[in-house]
Amino acid sequence: MARKDELIVGLDIGTTKICAIVAEQTDSGIDVVGIGTHPSRGLRKGVVVDIDATVASIKQAVEEAELMADCEITSVYAGIAGGHIRAFNSHGVVAVKDREVRESDVKRVIDAAKAVAIPMDREVIHVIPQEFIIDDQDGIREPLGMSGVRLEAKIHIVTAAVTSAQNIVKCCNKAGLNVIDIVLEPLASAQAVLSxxxxxxxxxxxxxxxxxxxxxxxxxxxxxxxxxxxxxxxxxxxxxxxxxxxxxxxxxxxxxxxxxxxxxxxxxxxxxxxxxxxxxxxxxxxxxxxxxxxxxxxxxxxxxxxxxxxxxxxxxxxxxxxxxxxxxxxxxxxxxxxxxxxxxxxxxxIPSHIGGLQDVVRSPMYSTGVGLVLFGLQQQTGGQTSRFRIRDDSIFGRVKQRMRDWFYAEFS
Ligand SMILES: Nc1ncnc2c1ncn2[C@@H]1O[C@H](COP(=O)(O)OP(=O)(O)OP(=O)(O)O)[C@@H](O)[C@H]1O
Ligand SMILES: [Mg+2]
CATH class of the missing domain: 3.30.420.40 (ATPase, nucleotide binding domain)
Structure with missing residues (x-):
């Protein structure tokens, strides 16, 4: 079983079907090399309600995709949806330190925009910059290297219920998979179908x-x-x-x-x-x-x-x-x-921007799966997160810390 390192796998855990799409990175983008689908029995309205049933379906879908792509799947980009998802726009402003925007300024302004109270039972899934504004000049997408004294950022924040996100990670882990990242399903689908x-x-x-x-x-x-x-x-x-x-x-x-x-x-x-x-x-x-x-x-x-x-x-x-x-x-x-x-x-x-077995995935029901793969490609080539960051560590770590804080606040 070869090629493990160049493969990107999207796992769409849907209410009616679970689908694993395996794609290979090429010079021009990605080629789909395997796909596995299995009816989903453990979800309601996009949320896991039966872990064992979901794990069984994930295993079947992944096995089928492994056979088709002749590879071993160890890490996936998993989708998340459900009525618990909340998204809102936020805004931050900072002074530019050296009159030229550097990476540290961008990080600071995004941190400033992110500084909103998120309830304890919610987890931030995405922080997506919409635009930057430098000294009243709006519509800037790439502020690095530009001159200015005041940097503003508009961002879109997506949060999910901690428990729902954890259950997805738990199901994947029980099926023997690491979750590289959890991706909001509408963002994934949009990646696959929009021009x-x-x-x-x-x-x-x-x-x-x-x-x-x-x-x-x-x-x-x-x-x-x-x-x-x-x-x-x-x-x-x-x-x-x-x-x-x-x-x-x-x-x-x-x-x-x-x-x-x-x-x-x-x-x-x-x-x-x-x-x-x-x-x-x-x-x-x-x-x-x-x-x-x-x-x-x-x-x-x-x-x-x-x-x-x-x-x-x-x-x-x-x-x-x-x-x-x-x-x-x-x-x-x-x-x-x-x-x-x-x-x-x-x-x-229908899913586009892909090569390989595109005929097999040219159906609207595979938009999320293909989108997850495209999202993974963007992250890996854009270097936004380290390749082997395992999401569950951060989620469980943060939950533990919150419980500890709560415990000390309550009893000290
Ligand atoms: N030809 C068709 N006409 C009408 N409905 C259809 C047709 N083909 C599939 N469907 C419906 O599409 C739905 C499944 O869509 P899809 O595979 O995108 O859902 P999912 O990803 O499993 O669920 P979700 O994203 O809501 O968690 C089913 O309800 C099925 O009845
Ligand atoms: Mg779906």
Whole structure:
């Protein structure tokens, strides 16, 4: 088993599937050399609720990817999502020491912007610089070496519940894997499906998965807003199962085969056979009724997503429109409905910026997995973190320190 050192592995721990993508670094970027997927049974709304079931699925997915890539996987970039994710923008200002911005000034200004109270039960996952401002000159991306006396930084901070992050690390460790870093899933998906032009002009990416809908808004080339909603394709299937009184597996099949985002998009009306529960006879149901069951939920998801964009005051700042991705974005008519709700152009995003077995991963459900690999590549070539930093050490270390502080404050 060779090539271990040049490989980057993304592990997307999703609500419906766990997927490991192995990629090899090349001169021009990365080539996908292996992929393994396995149904996920231990998550709800993007959060681990059953460690043993999740570990078993991770092992299966990783084994499959190892076989395909003929390698041994030891370290991964893992995704994190769920309703516990909170993101906000912050701002810091410092005086430039020698009238020329040096690395220490950049570090100080980011530290100043980071100096916000984070509750004890939350962990900072990402600190992403949006722009720097030097003496009233804004829009600076690379401040190093520039002259000035006052340096400001605008940053985007993403936090997650400590326990949820720990559970992801724990599952990976139990499956025999080190976690190099934990990456927010909407950021990973955006990395895989958005073009530089879109990010520059302003775009909203919506990844509709099984249990979560991840939203990321970019403008002027930087991230402005990230949100994770606890709703996804699972809820559509569940509505169909309840509404048409059919088993969950059948509801899933019917959704994929006959589902449409709105009954208005139906050309004619067909009749579909819907299996019943408890050994009763299958029933004939009009396809219009199926679509009427699906429509309110799809509308709810898209309207909530639009609400998030409006809440952040960015609805006029996304001329590139909306990019839909994630497994559930394959639902027929979703693009049209999203165009109506957002009143903006909509396209379907599939993973790009990769080589190798790209045909295998050219599906919206692999956006996060491919994005994790691209994120890993960026980190390793950008040298932002040391390659073998093991995230769990820092998380557990910090938790222990916080408990110690609390103990002394309480009892001394
Ligand atoms: N053709 C299709 N039409 C409608 N829905 C689809 C289709 N194909 C897949 N889906 C839905 O996509 C969902 C899975 O998407 P995906 O693989 O992106 O989710 P996940 O990453 O496992 O979950 P999450 O990101 O929410 O944790 C399922 O709910 C599935 O029913
Ligand atoms: Mg997903």
């Amino acid at each position: 530089d032009d879109e990010r520059e002009l302003g775009v909203c990416m919506i990844d509709i998965g099984g249990g979560t809908t991840d939203i990321a808004v970019f403008q002027d080339g930087s991230i402005k807003e990230t949100t994770v909603l606890g709703l996804g394709g699972y809820h559509l299937t569940n509505d169909i199962a309840v509404g048409l009184r059919t088993p969950f597996n059948e509801a899933e099949r019917i959704k994929k085969k006959f589902g449409l985002a709105s009954a208005r998009y139906l050309a004619g009306d067909d009749v579909i056979s819907v299996p019943s529960v408890g050994g009763r006879r299958p029933r004939e149901v009009s396809r219009k009724i199926l679509c009427e069951v699906v429509e309110p939920r799809v509308e709810e998801i898209l309207s909530l997503a639009r609400g998030e964009v409006m809440r952040s005051g960015l609805e006029d700042k996304i001329p590139s429109g909306v990019v839909l991705t994630g497994g559930a974005s394959a639902l027929g008519g979703l693009g049209e409905l999203a165009e109506e709700i957002f009143e903006a152009p909509v396209r379907c995003g």
